[in-house]
Amino acid sequence: MVKKQLIMEKSLELFVENGFESTSVQQITERCGISKGAFYLHFKSKDELIYCLIDQFMSEFIADVERSVSGDTPPEELLYNFLHLIFSEFQKQANIAKLFMKEQVVSFNKDLLEKMQMYQIMFNRIILSVVQRQYVQTDKKMHLDIVMVINGLTKSYSELIFLDNYSVDLDKLCKSIVEKVSIIAQHANIHTITLDYFASTNHQIQITRESIIELINEVLNEIDDHKIVRESLVLLKEHLKESNLSEVLVQGLLKNIRTHTRCKWIAFLYQLEIEKEGGQ
Amino acid sequence: MVKKQLIMEKSLELFVENGFESTSVQQITERCGISKGAFYLHFKSKDELIYCLIDQFMSEFIADVERSVSGDTPPEELLYNFLHLIFSEFQKQANIAKLFMKEQVVSFNKDLLEKMQMYQIMFNRIILSVVQRQYVQTDKKMHLDIVMVINGLTKSYSELIFLDNYSVDLDKLCKSIVEKVSIIAQHANIHTITLDYFASTNHQIQITRESIIELINEVLNEIDDHKIVRESLVLLKEHLKESNLSEVLVQGLLKNIRTHTRCKWIAFLYQLEIEKEGGQ
DNA sequence: TATACTAATGACTAATTGGTCAGTTGTCAA
DNA sequence: TTGACAACTGACCAATTAGTCATTAGTATA
Numbered sequence: 001m002v003k004k005q006l007i008m009e010k011s012l013e014l015f016v017e018n019g020f021e022s023t024s025v026q027q028i029t030e031r032c033g034i035s036k037g038a039f040y041l042h043f044k045s046k047d048e049l050i051y052c053l054i055d056q057f058m059s060e061f062i063a064d065v066e067r068s069v070s071g072d073t074p075p076e077e078l079l080y081n082f083l084h085l086i087f088s089e090f091q092k093q094a095n096i097a098k099l100f101m102k103e104q105v106v107s108f109n110k111d112l113l114e115k116m117q118m119y120q121i122m123f124n125r126i127i128l129s130v131v132q133r134q135y136v137q138t139d140k141k142m143h144l145d146i147v148m149v150i151n152g153l154t155k156s157y158s159e160l161i162f163l164d165n166y167s168v169d170l171d172k173l174c175k176s177i178v179e180k181v182s183i184i185a186q187h188a189n190i191h192t193i194t195l196d197y198f199a200s201t202n203h204q205i206q207i208t209r210e211s212i213i214e215l216i217n218e219v220l221n222e223i224d225d226h227k228i229v230r231e232s233l234v235l236l237k238e239h240l241k242e243s244n245l246s247e248v249l250v251q252g253l254l255k256n257i258r259t260h261t262r263c264k265w266i267a268f269l270y271q272l273e274i275e276k277e278g279g280q
Numbered sequence: 281m282v283k284k285q286l287i288m289e290k291s292l293e294l295f296v297e298n299g300f301e302s303t304s305v306q307q308i309t310e311r312c313g314i315s316k317g318a319f320y321l322h323f324k325s326k327d328e329l330i331y332c333l334i335d336q337f338m339s340e341f342i343a344d345v346e347r348s349v350s351g352d353t354p355p356e357e358l359l360y361n362f363l364h365l366i367f368s369e370f371q372k373q374a375n376i377a378k379l380f381m382k383e384q385v386v387s388f389n390k391d392l393l394e395k396m397q398m399y400q401i402m403f404n405r406i407i408l409s410v411v412q413r414q415y416v417q418t419d420k421k422m423h424l425d426i427v428m429v430i431n432g433l434t435k436s437y438s439e440l441i442f443l444d445n446y447s448v449d450l451d452k453l454c455k456s457i458v459e460k461v462s463i464i465a466q467h468a469n470i471h472t473i474t475l476d477y478f479a480s481t482n483h484q485i486q487i488t489r490e491s492i493i494e495l496i497n498e499v500l501n502e503i504d505d506h507k508i509v510r511e512s513l514v515l516l517k518e519h520l521k522e523s524n525l526s527e528v529l530v531q532g533l534l535k536n537i538r539t540h541t542r543c544k545w546i547a548f549l550y551q552l553e554i555e556k557e558g559g560q
Numbered sequence: 561t562a563t564a565c566t567a568a569t570g571a572c573t574a575a576t577t578g579g580t581c582a583g584t585t586g587t588c589a590a
Numbered sequence: 591t592t593g594a595c596a597a598c599t600g601a602c603c604a605a606t607t608a609g610t611c612a613t614t615a616g617t618a619t620a
Binding site for chain 3: 591592601617
C-alpha cells in the first residue's frame with residue numbers, strides 16, 4: 001500500500017506543475033521510478049487517480065472543518081476557528097491546496113464534477129451555519145451575503161499566500177478577516193442574495209441511508225487493522241437499517257470512528273443523516 | 281478575416297465547455313465547418329490561438345477598466361464605476377469571462393503565463409489607484425488589504441453570477457459591494473499586507489519604449505483602414521523616439537487612437553510610460 | 561476560353577496518449 | 591531445491607494528437 005501513496009504524492013506534484021490533462025501516466029511512473037503496469041495495479045485509470053486524490057483530501061478536509069465549528073465552540077470564536085483550520089490545513093497539504101486553486105472544474109469527468117459540486121455545497125452550508133451562530137444579531141437577510149464575503153476573502157488571501165508565496169502571520173490573518181467580516185455583519189444593509197439560491201442548490205445533494213451504508217462497506221473492505229473502528233462501523237451500519245441503538249450510544253460510536261481518517265467523512269454524513277431524521 | 285473571428289468564437293465556446301487542453305484542433309474545425317488546413321492558415325499553432333484569444337480580450341478589457349476610473353471621475357464614484365464596468369463587460373463577453381473563471385494558469389505556455397501575470401499586476405494597480413483616490417481618509421496601511429477585499433468580492437460574486445447563473449440586479453450588486461468595501465475602509469484596523477508585496481511583483485513588469493514601438497508596428501501592419509488612427513500611431517511612435525511633441529498634442533493623439541479596439545492597450549501603456557517619464 | 565492567383569481541402573505523418581498483458585522477478589513455505 | 595504466488599515489468603496496441611503539404615476549387619482578370 002505504500003506504493004499507492006507514492007503514486008498519489010508524486011502525481012500530485014506533477015498535477016500542480018503541469019495540470020491534470022497535461023500530465024501523462026508515463027510522467028507519473030517515471031517520477032515514481034515504477035513501471036506503467038505497476039501504476040495500473042493500484043488505479044484502474046488515470047481518472048480514478050484524480051478522483052481518489054481529491055476525494056481523499058476533501059472528505060477529510062470537510063469533516064475537519066465541520067468539527068472545528070461544532071457545537072461546543074463559543075459562538076464568537078467560530079469564524080476564527082474556521083479560518084484558522086482552513087489556512088493551516090492548506091499549509092499542511094500545500095500541494096493539493098494549490099491544485100484546487102490552479103486547476104478548475106473543467107476537464108474533470110462527470111462523477112468528479114458532481115462530487116466537487118457536493119463538496120462546494122457542504123462547504124457553503126458550514127459557512128452559513130457559522131454565520132448564523134456567530135452573527136445572531138445581524139439581519140438574517142444579510143447572512144448569505146456574509147457567506148459570500150467569507151468565501152471571497154478566503155479565496156483571495158489563499159491565492160496570495162499559496163500561489164504568490166506571500167508569508168503572513170496566520171493568527172493575524174485570521175483575526176483580520178474576522179474583523180472585516182464582523183464589521184460588515186454589523187454595518188452592512190444592502191443584500192443581493194436570497195435564500196432561493198441555496199434552496200435551488202441544496203436539493204441537488206442527496207444523502208440516503210443506502211449511500212452511507214455503501215460507503216461503510218467500502219471502508220470496511222479497505223481497513224483490516226483497528227478492531228474498534230471496524231466493530232463501530234458494523235454497529236452503525238446495523239443502526240441505520242434497524243434504528244436499534246440509543247442516541248448516546250450512536251454518538252459514542254461516531255467518536256470511535258472519527259479518529260480514523262477514512263471514516264471522518266462517514267461520520268460527517270452520518271451525523272447529518274440522523275439530524276435530518278431527528279428534525280422531521 | 282471574418283473566418284478568423286469565426287474560429288476564435290467557436291473555439292472559445294469549446295474551451296469553455298471542455299477546457300483548453302481537452303479541446304482538439306479537429307473539434308474546433310468541425311464546429312467551424314472548415315478544414316484543418318484552413319485553421320493553420322489563420323493561426324500558426326493552437327497555442328497562438330489561445331494567446332490571441334486572451335490577449336485580444338484582456339488588452340481591451342484592462343484599457344476599458346482603466347478608462348472607467350480615469351481622472352475625470354468623481355472620487356466617490358470610482359469603485360462603483362470600476363465594478364459596473366467589470367460586471368457588464370463580463371456579461372457582454374460571457375464566454376471568455378467563464379473561461380477565465382474556470383480555466384486557470386496551469387497548462388499555459390510560458391509566454392502566455394507571463395502576459396497573464398502582467399495583466400494581473402496591472403489590474404491590481406488599477407484597483408489600488410481606485411482605493412487610494414476614493415478612500416483618502418483611510419490609513420494608507422489598510423489600502424492593500426482593501427484591494428484584496430475588492431478582488432475577493434469581485435471574484436466570488438462573479439462566480440455566483442456567471443458560473444452558477446444566479447441573476448442579480450447589476451446596479452444593486454455594485455452598490456452592495458461598494459457599501460461593504462466602504463464600511464471596511466471606515467472601520468477596519470488590522471492590516472496583513474505590506475507594500476513590499478507590490479514592490480516585489482511590480483518590478484517584474486517591464487514596459488520599455490522599444491516594446492511599445494514594437495506593438496505600434498504590429499498594429500500598423502494589421503489595420504489598413506482608418507487614416508486618422510494610422511497617422512496618430514506614426515506620430516506617437518516618432519514622439520517616443522524624439523520627444524518632439526508637446527504634452528497636449530500627445531494627449532490628443534492618444535484620444536484619437538483609443539477609439540480603435542486594437543489600440544486601447546497601446547494607449548494605456550503609452551500613458552503609463554509618459555507618466556513614468558514625467559514623474560522622474 | 562485561358563491564365564494566374566488565392567482560399568481551402570483532407571489524407572498524411574510522426575509523436576504521444578491511456579491502457580493491456582504475456583512474461584519475469586523476488587519471496588515465501590514445504 | 592522446488593513450487594506457488596504476488597509484485598512488477600515494459601514491449602505493445604489502438605486511438606488520438608498537432609501540424610504539413612500536394613492537390614483542388616473558386617474567382618477575377620486578360
